[in-house]
Amino acid sequence: VSKRVADGGLEAWRSFLQAHAAVISNIERDLDEHGLVPLIWYDVLVAIQGAPGHRIRMSALADHLVLTRSGATRLIDKLETAKLVLRETADDDRRGAFATLTRAGRDALRRAWPIYARGINERFLAHLSQREVEMMASAFSRIRQASQSS
Amino acid sequence: VSKRVADGGLEAWRSFLQAHAAVISNIERDLDEHGLVPLIWYDVLVAIQGAPGHRIRMSALADHLVLTRSGATRLIDKLETAKLVLRETADDDRRGAFATLTRAGRDALRRAWPIYARGINERFLAHLSQREVEMMASAFSRIRQASQSS
DNA sequence: AAAGATTGAGTTGTCAATCTTC
DNA sequence: GAAGATTGACAACTCAATCTTT
Numbered sequence: 001v002s003k004r005v006a007d008g009g010l011e012a013w014r015s016f017l018q019a020h021a022a023v024i025s026n027i028e029r030d031l032d033e034h035g036l037v038p039l040i041w042y043d044v045l046v047a048i049q050g051a052p053g054h055r056i057r058m059s060a061l062a063d064h065l066v067l068t069r070s071g072a073t074r075l076i077d078k079l080e081t082a083k084l085v086l087r088e089t090a091d092d093d094r095r096g097a098f099a100t101l102t103r104a105g106r107d108a109l110r111r112a113w114p115i116y117a118r119g120i121n122e123r124f125l126a127h128l129s130q131r132e133v134e135m136m137a138s139a140f141s142r143i144r145q146a147s148q149s150s
Numbered sequence: 151v152s153k154r155v156a157d158g159g160l161e162a163w164r165s166f167l168q169a170h171a172a173v174i175s176n177i178e179r180d181l182d183e184h185g186l187v188p189l190i191w192y193d194v195l196v197a198i199q200g201a202p203g204h205r206i207r208m209s210a211l212a213d214h215l216v217l218t219r220s221g222a223t224r225l226i227d228k229l230e231t232a233k234l235v236l237r238e239t240a241d242d243d244r245r246g247a248f249a250t251l252t253r254a255g256r257d258a259l260r261r262a263w264p265i266y267a268r269g270i271n272e273r274f275l276a277h278l279s280q281r282e283v284e285m286m287a288s289a290f291s292r293i294r295q296a297s298q299s300s
Numbered sequence: 301a302a303a304g305a306t307t308g309a310g311t312t313g314t315c316a317a318t319c320t321t322c
Numbered sequence: 323g324a325a326g327a328t329t330g331a332c333a334a335c336t337c338a339a340t341c342t343t344t
């Protein structure tokens with residue numbers, strides 16, 4: 001149909017999708033086999049850890065993880081049941097809730113990182129040259145930025 | 151931890167994940183707004199269309215789409231309810247079932263493609279140079295291949 | 301009334317068990 | 323008994339409606 005897709009672009013797109021699916025499911029399996037938290041939980045823990053004051057609003061979490069609001073609520077419910085996070089109500093605005101890490105949450109994060117990092121390295125980065133890594137970082141941030149608007 | 155992730159690799163990984171999530175959800179929205187089939191349905195239709203004889207085994211479909219067997223069954227159930235596909239039992243091996251396209255299925259495929267192609271172009275390829283497109287096609291096929299084994 | 305978050309109802313996807321055919 | 327596929331029970335996710343605080 002369009003010129004770009006015909007021009008080898010479709011192949012890039014397809015391999016992009018398939019590579020993503022394959023790498024993610026492999027890393028997911030790595031984590032599971034080591035008795036560690038699933039990838040989404042890990043993302044939650046990282047987001048909390050990385051937020052100012054080591055706590056994050058539910059809605060900010062939803063944005064960060066490309067989830068719906070209710071999706072974030074459900075997710076934090078489970079992490080809270082697993083004693084990895086805790087909800088705190090904000091002092092100044094009592095509508096809001098913050099998610100914070102428990103000791104166990106910080107531990108889970110620390111334990112998962114080596115395996116996750118190894119997965120990223122071996123299943124993704126190891127197959128790329130330094131130039132490709134740099135190119136992807138720049139290309140994908142461009143795409144991500146453009147995706148925000150529309 | 152490892153050298154690669156520290157060396158800018160982590161940024162490439164993160165932007166890869168976020169770009170994927172953003173682009174997919176935008177294309178999904180495009181299709182929905184035009185009253186077209188969701189992306190997974192589209193993948194099913196394409197897989198059937200592209201298979202020899204325009205029909206595919208349930209298990210082959212599951213492999214192709216990175217789904218479980220039962221996932222494939224459920225999915226085809228819905229497409230069949232929507233009258234887009236039909237199940238045929240194989241003559242030679244009556245354990246197996248083939249999914250085939252109906253007339254409406256072929257139509258749905260035809261109607262969805264322009265919008266999908268536009269999404270791929272505008273939301274993905276438009277942000278990449280020709281060199282980047284080529285690089286990604288080669289890099290991601292490498293990754294995908296390596297992912298098969300483990 | 302609007303922002304922040306949660307809940308209820310429904311949909312989609314997965315695992316283990318089952319059924320049929322080889 | 324094993325391969326191909328389906329079903330039942332259950333977990334994950336989404337949308338619309340709701341509740342609370344501003």
